[in-house]
Amino acid sequence: MTKWVYIREIGEYVGQEVTLKGWVYNRTDKGKLQFLVIRDGTGFIQAVAFQKELPAEVFQRAASLTQESSVVVTGIVRADPRAPGGYELGITNLEIIQLVQDYPIALKEHGVEFLMANRHLWIRTKRQHAILMVRVEVIRAIRDWLDSHGFVNMDTPILTPAACEGTTTLFETDYFGEPAYLTQSGQLYNEANIMAFGRVYCFGPTFRAEKSKTRRHLTEFWMVEPEIAFCDLYDLMEVEEQFVSYIVQRVLERRARELEVLERDTSRLAKVEPPFPRLSYDGAVELLRKQGFDFRWGEDFGAPHETAISDQFEKPVFVHHYPTQCKAFYMQPEPGRPEVCRSVDLLAPEGYGEIIGGGERIADYELLEQRIREHNLPREAYEWYLDLRRYGTVPHAGFGLGVERTVSWLTGIHHLREAIPFPRMLERIYP
RNA sequence: UCCUCGGUAGCUCAACAGGCAGAGCGGCCGGCUGUUAACCGGUUGGUUGCAGGUUCGAGUCCUGCCCGGGGAGCCA
Incomplete structure (x- = not known):
């Protein structure tokens, strides 16, 4: 033998x-x-x-x-x-x-509907194999970088009693007769964890019952969320650019063969190293208006806006200090200018959009309590979260990076449904 | 939820102005010692998404429904 x-x-x-x-x-x-x-x-x-x-x-x-x-x-x-x-x-x-009879997928062109219905077989093809191996490398790089930079993995619950961010739609499930919801973010629990462990991250699936039908949305996607005690907005941006650069360079180094199969032009990826350009929301609005967009201050950016902004830069670009009104209740307002907050998004180049959202959290008890009231959130559900400001509060910040969007960007694919083995999308839960 | 495009052979698609439902790929049979999604010859293959309607005649026109693609809003 x-x-x-x-x-x-x-x-x-x-x-x-x-x-x-x-x-x-x-x-x-x-x-x-x-x-x-x-x-x-x-x-x-x-x-x-x-x-x-x-x-x-x-x-x-x-x-x-x-x-x-x-x-x-x-x-x-x-x-x-x-x-x-x-x-x-x-x-x-x-x-x-x-000896197989009548394998359904030929090595020819197929339509999206057919391929998605045969996703369990489609993943055997060269192209899908390459994309998913890049995903493997992205996930390994994420863990390696965080584990070697003082972060501890402290996973947060998937079944939760209430909305983390009240706005988006939640998947509801029955929890022994009580309603429970699939998590949209582990952030609030991360904030508890940093007060015990300093620097933490959670990494897992996240669920959004949004009726979104675009190439950038899944109803179930994977997100890594680092959170850091004693950290402000500017410290956070430095962490993010180090982190993202490491992931990109690691994929270039270890998955060159896969990127070649995918015919990915890696010249722009090779330039992804710190520092990344930083643009304030005000500056971004000005930039958009210069390009002819009729954009009103105070609105959030749509996909065409994000693309127009990121097209001006070779590297991923930070957009910080968004209007307080379009961000979550826990965002720290800018001292002396409360209409904007210390939030920051990272926009990927080449039209891949927002891959990171994050910012500095409110550390002050009174202000947080006021925000919970303003957003009509159920006070009793947030009592534990308020405790974090009662007992040893510190300035802190964190962010969430979407794995599928990152993989889509690095592989250069058109639709993020190919960036996860079995995508969950609006109206599709088979196979 | 809204806008928009589409549904014809296992797959990808044709079918003019309403007039015999076709091609390539796959499968099957045959040929070839260097192919790269091979090529060449032959052959097989249909409830035209569903339900009604108009018509001498409907894949094609009309109504309703179902399913899918792309996009918007929202977000990672």
């Missing part, structure tokens, strides 16, 4: 006979010569079967293979410039685990 190896490490076995276990991605029939593309989850490799060099039944099996049939292939690894990837396997034996 020859050694079972993974395609990822095939280059280490040139000249040796090895065994691969995987699936037939495609077959090209040349009569007395068969080209098989085998995938095993770690990569793709061409395997070649010559009729002359094989027992008749082995060649016959190779010639009978259909797309996505599961196989165990043994052969000699050789470097060959004619093979995609530079290596190929000269087949010496082949066992079929299952």
